[in-house]
Amino acid sequence: MYSDLLNALPEVLSLANFAAVIIGVIAGIVVGAMPGLSATMAISVLVPFTFGLEPLVALGLMAGIYNGAMYGGAIPAVLLRIPGTPAAVATTFDGYPMAQKGEGGFALQVAVVSSSIGGIASAFALMLLAPPLSQVTLLFGPSEVFWVAIFGLASIIFLLGGSPVKGLISACFGVFVSVIGADPIFGTDRYTFGQLEMLDGISIVILLVGLYALPPVIDLLETPLKTETDANKLGTEPIWRTLPRMGRFWKTWIRGSLIGIWIGILPGAGGSMAAFMSYNEARRASKTPETWGNGEPEGVAAAEVANNADTASALIPALTLGIPGTAVAAVMLGGLMIHGLQPGPMLFRENPDVVFGFMWQFLFGAILLVFLGGSLATNSFARLLNLPRPLLGSVIIVLMLIGVYSIHGRMFDVYLMLGFGAIGYVMDKLKFPLPPVVLGLILGAFAEENLRLALRIGRGDWTILFQNVTSLVIVALTIAVIVGPLIKRRYVNKRLKAELGSKTGMEE
Amino acid sequence: MSKPQNNRLLRPETLTAVGITAISAALLVPTFGMRAMSALLPAAMLIGLIGLSILLLLSDQRKAAANEEAKPMTQAPKRVAGAFLLVVAYALATDFVGFYASTVISIPLVAWVFGFRHPLGLAAATLVVVGSIWLIFDFGMSQEFPSGRLWEK
Amino acid sequence: MLKLIQKTALVGAIILSAGAALADYPEKPIQIIVGFDAGGGTDVMARTAAPFIEKYLGEGASLVVKNVPGASGQIGITETAGADPDGYTIGTFNLPGMMARTIDRKSAYDVDSFTYLANVVNDPNVIVTSKRGDLDTLEKLIAEATANPGAVTVGMSSLGGDDHFMLIKLQQLTGAEFTIVPFSGSAPARTALMGGHVAMGILNISEVAEFQEELNILGVAQAERSPFAPDLPTFKEQGLDLLNGSMRGFVAPAGLPADIEAKLLDAFGQLAGDEEFQAAMAATANPVEVVTGAEFKALTASLYDLAKGVWETTPWN
Numbered sequence: 022m023y024s025d026l027l028n029a030l031p032e033v034l035s036l037a038n039f040a041a042v043i044i045g046v047i048a049g050i051v052v053g054a055m056p057g058l059s060a061t062m063a064i065s066v067l068v069p070f071t072f073g074l075e076p077l078v079a080l081g082l083m084a085g086i087y088n089g090a091m092y093g094g095a096i097p098a099v100l101l102r103i104p105g106t107p108a109a110v111a112t113t114f115d116g117y118p119m120a121q122k123g124e125g126g127f128a129l130q131v132a133v134v135s136s137s138i139g140g141i142a143s144a145f146a147l148m149l150l151a152p153p154l155s156q157v158t159l160l161f162g163p164s165e166v167f168w169v170a171i172f173g174l175a176s177i178i179f180l181l182g183g184s185p186v187k188g189l190i191s192a193c194f195g196v197f198v199s200v201i202g203a204d205p206i207f208g209t210d211r212y213t214f215g216q217l218e219m220l221d222g223i224s225i226v227i228l229l230v231g232l233y234a235l236p237p238v239i240d241l242l243e244t245p246l247k248t249e250t251d252a253n254k255l256g257t258e259p260i261w262r263t264l265p266r267m268g269r270f271w272k273t274w275i276r277g278s279l280i281g282i283w284i285g286i287l288p289g290a291g292g293s294m295a296a297f298m299s300y301n302e303a304r305r306a307s308k309t310p311e312t313w314g315n316g317e318p319e320g321v322a323a324a325e326v327a328n329n330a331d332t333a334s335a336l337i338p339a340l341t342l343g344i345p346g347t348a349v350a351a352v353m354l355g356g357l358m359i360h361g362l363q364p365g366p367m368l369f370r371e372n373p374d375v376v377f378g379f380m381w382q383f384l385f386g387a388i389l390l391v392f393l394g395g396s397l398a399t400n401s402f403a404r405l406l407n408l409p410r411p412l413l414g415s416v417i418i419v420l421m422l423i424g425v426y427s428i429h430g431r432m433f434d435v436y437l438m439l440g441f442g443a444i445g446y447v448m449d450k451l452k453f454p455l456p457p458v459v460l461g462l463i464l465g466a467f468a469e470e471n472l473r474l475a476l477r478i479g480r481g482d483w484t485i486l487f488q489n490v491t492s493l494v495i496v497a498l499t500i501a502v503i504v505g506p507l508i509k510r511r512y513v514n515k516r517l518k519a520e521l522g523s524k525t526g527m528e529e
Numbered sequence: 530m531s532k533p534q535n536n537r538l539l540r541p542e543t544l545t546a547v548g549i550t551a552i553s554a555a556l557l558v559p560t561f562g563m564r565a566m567s568a569l570l571p572a573a574m575l576i577g578l579i580g581l582s583i584l585l586l587l588s589d590q591r592k593a594a595a596n597e598e599a600k601p602m603t604q605a606p607k608r609v610a611g612a613f614l615l616v617v618a619y620a621l622a623t624d625f626v627g628f629y630a631s632t633v634i635s636i637p638l639v640a641w642v643f644g645f646r647h648p649l650g651l652a653a654a655t656l657v658v659v660g661s662i663w664l665i666f667d668f669g670m671s672q673e674f675p676s677g678r679l680w681e682k
Numbered sequence: 683m684l685k686l687i688q689k690t691a692l693v694g695a696i697i698l699s700a701g702a703a704l705a706d707y708p709e710k711p712i713q714i715i716v717g718f719d720a721g722g723g724t725d726v727m728a729r730t731a732a733p734f735i736e737k738y739l740g741e742g743a744s745l746v747v748k749n750v751p752g753a754s755g756q757i758g759i760t761e762t763a764g765a766d767p768d769g770y771t772i773g774t775f776n777l778p779g780m781m782a783r784t785i786d787r788k789s790a791y792d793v794d795s796f797t798y799l800a801n802v803v804n805d806p807n808v809i810v811t812s813k814r815g816d817l818d819t820l821e822k823l824i825a826e827a828t829a830n831p832g833a834v835t836v837g838m839s840s841l842g843g844d845d846h847f848m849l850i851k852l853q854q855l856t857g858a859e860f861t862i863v864p865f866s867g868s869a870p871a872r873t874a875l876m877g878g879h880v881a882m883g884i885l886n887i888s889e890v891a892e893f894q895e896e897l898n899i900l901g902v903a904q905a906e907r908s909p910f911a912p913d914l915p916t917f918k919e920q921g922l923d924l925l926n927g928s929m930r931g932f933v934a935p936a937g938l939p940a941d942i943e944a945k946l947l948d949a950f951g952q953l954a955g956d957e958e959f960q961a962a963m964a965a966t967a968n969p970v971e972v973v974t975g976a977e978f979k980a981l982t983a984s985l986y987d988l989a990k991g992v993w994e995t996t997p998w999n
Binding site: 193235244412430435436473 | 541542549556570574584585588603604608609613616617628635638639640644645647651654658662670672674675
């Protein structure tokens with residue numbers, strides 16, 4: 022098998038195939054950097070177009086776009102607090118405060134280096150461990166996947182923000198939105214109001230663009246002209262000088278890569294969950310958790326390393342089993358099928374040159390990210406986002422429209438996005454946190470579907486959820502990671518209260 | 530600056546809480562027609578939303594009773610409403626009149642209305658944005674955008 | 683009301699067809715509406731078939747694929763049904779799904795809304811069992827499901843599709859009882875089967891061809907052995923008269939001018955004998971079985987009756 026890997030290399034290095042990766046990475050960064058455009062949208066526009074291309078050119082473009090966009094999403098997340106892709110939501114937590122402190126340039130450099138490291142780790146996992154890791158995926162049946170989703174949902178409590186009531190309202194809203202569409206078991210309509218367009222549920226991209234991009238655009242237009250110019254305060258330094266300052270993130274990089282790879286091989290959850298989890302874990306491990314959320318570079322590193330670490334690994338279940346790990350991987354699977362590449366164990370035997378070539382392209386895409394992203398993004402994009410505010414606003418509105426329209430080619434989605442935009446504006450102004458909505462939408466119906474499948478398999482017996490080791494391990498993990506700190510905090514608080522008397526109530 | 534909110538029922542949070550409660554209650558109705566397992570999750574979330582908004586309402590009213598001033602949603606309601614209207618109008622125009630025509634008008638219009646009035650800048654930005662969209666999507670990838678429902682048939 | 687609209691459409695079409703000079707059809711690109719995302723089985727079929735249809739329609743013909751995804755093809759087929767019957771819009775058509783949807787939900791079309799061109803793909807169902815269990819023959823499987831009704835869990839994609847009708851037929855034929863576990867698509871069902879989370883699965887032959895070593899494939903629901911996987915026995919060989927599958931083809935709106943219909947039917951009919959086309963389809967895991975015109979319509983009607991019958995005895999939602 023490893024000889025197949027080496028045999029595939031010369032083909033990948035041919036001019037056309039390598040150029041495809043370079044173009045893909047640049048295009049991906051641009052797409053990710055444009056608020057409103059997403060990797061999912063870019064690849065779904067690209068797939069029909071690749072029908073006439075050589076497989077490795079087509080796949081190289083897609084691998085490049087995927088890698089590029091996962092980093093590109095960080096650019097507006099840092100500079101405008103608009104995550105360019107769903108996976109960049111966690112990047113806003115510390116990236117935007119950094120930009121406000123005048124460290125936007127450093128934040129972007131941390132993002133690009135971390136993204137690249139995550140991407141490289143993930144590509145190696147895909148190249149070397151795809152078959153054994155796909156065996157891990159097989160361990161996860163409906164009841165196990167249900168617990169993974171619960172694990173993810175439980176981490177919402179770390180994202181509640183200042184007011185738990187508002188945070189929980191956000192979470193309930195997100196989960197409720199996830200319910201819209203066809204019932205996962207019976208196929209009956211739930212809250213579709215007779216609209217066929219809503220039968221497949223609300224796409225995360227539509228919600229994200231509405232919720233995250235429209236309110237800042239309104240803000241751009243709301244505040245009159247002549248305010249701060251972010252780019253002047255970017256504080257960009259050459260990357261070789263900032264690189265040593267990143268050395269201390271090595272633990273976060275390793276942890277984030279492992280989390281990203283792990284989430285990637287589990288079907289359905291995807292980059293946003295990986296980024297949230299990596300961020301939470303890194304904060305928990307940090308000696309100075311109080312700086313997180315106020316511009317801690319390690320927070321950017323944690324989020325960005327994880328959202329790139331799930332790119333290639335999401336393709337492991339996609340290539341070996343036909344079940345994509347993320348929405349982007351799902352679209353890419355279409356790109357493979359259009360070239361007659363049927364996913365499955367035989368794929369590796371029948372088309373080794375293409376499959377292993379594709380894996381190399383992922384690796385090269387991740388490496389190229391540092392070179393292309395480092396120079397391209399920090400300079401040109403930051404300047405682009407420094408356009409006069411009304412002009413920037415009006416351009417982003419156009420991008421939002423084509424970004425949402427192009428996913429399924431219908432205006433219905435655009436109107437839906439505007440509806441979410443209005444909700445998002447109110448939420449933003451009244452300080453309802455947005456991340457719980459995103460996580461709720463991604464994991465709510467996902468948890469429900471798997472619970473109900475598990476109950477069907479158990480023929481209505483709820484104990485099926487606790488009947489095997491994998492499930493119990495995840496339950497234990499959930500308790501340890503989520504509930505543990507809460508109990509500990511309460512316990513510590515109580516002791517502090519006892520010791521210091523009146524000096525509490527300062528937290529949160 | 531803005532006037533303090535006198536009526537304690539018109540505070541933004543109170544209004545939002547009442548709104549969420551009303552909408553959630555209305556959305557609860559269809560769950561009665563669903564099978565138990567289908568209704569479980571939506572009903573749980575809606576009841577959760579109602580309970581939480583009541584908590585939000587109470588805490589906001591407590592603040593009102595303590596004479597704590599509610600922060601206004603925006604400093605410039607007219608600009609916000611205007612911005613929303615323009616965005617909606619742009620989407621409708623795209624749907625009915627066509628994407629390119631609407632975009633060519635909308636970019637300079639929105640920027641102009643909200644204070645950027647440099648004619649050369651407006652023209653250049655419109656040209657660059659619409660040009661590159663056409664080049665990449667239409668010319669490069671034969672991606673179609675709405676051509677306008679009005680002109681069909 | 684609907685009939686009236688159809689009638690007017692029909693009359694309009696006849697007037698139109700009488701007026702226009704049709705000798706040079708097609709004089710502009712023909713749009714193929716595909717109700718699924720680019721890269722799905724139906725999309726690949728349409729894109730693979732398009733150049734061959736262009737060839738058979740004659741010089742200058744061009745077919746353009748337009749993806750209108752959503753609601754398992756419902757949005758696309760509704761658009762096809764409502765398009766002008768001028769020969770410039772055709773759509774992909776999936777069976778039994780498209781007919782089952784007219785039964786389990788409100789739909790804006792029915793059997794008579796289309797001009798039936800050709801069914802191109804017939805992807806027979808297969809019954810597979812997990813390698814992690816011991817139900818490795820059809821006999822053992824049926825014995826187990828008869829002795830312990832409901833003890834065998836069956837993974838499949840959604841209710842009201844070909845997999846589901848296949849199971850109903852199996853239950854009617856054998857009297858065995860199974861517990862249905864409807865996953866959201868075939869790939870997750872297949873994965874659960876490989877992991878041993880469900881005991882049995884109903885899939886299509888194209889979906890298991892790449893997984894023959896990972897699963898026990900007990901039989902194929904087709905009259906003859908599939909050239910796709912000639913080693914696999916049919917159910918008929920095993921004494922079970924079980925035929926079922928998922929079909930994909932092309933339709934146009936009802937009321938197509940007769941000469942255009944003839945020209946299209948002729949073009950699609952030639953697919954059957956085209957070896958290059960067969961090879962291209964085999965490469966994308968699409969078992970070809972071309973059925974055109976009236977025969978295709980009869981096939982659709984019979985599947986409608988099957989779905990209707992199932993719905994009346996055991997509604998699935």
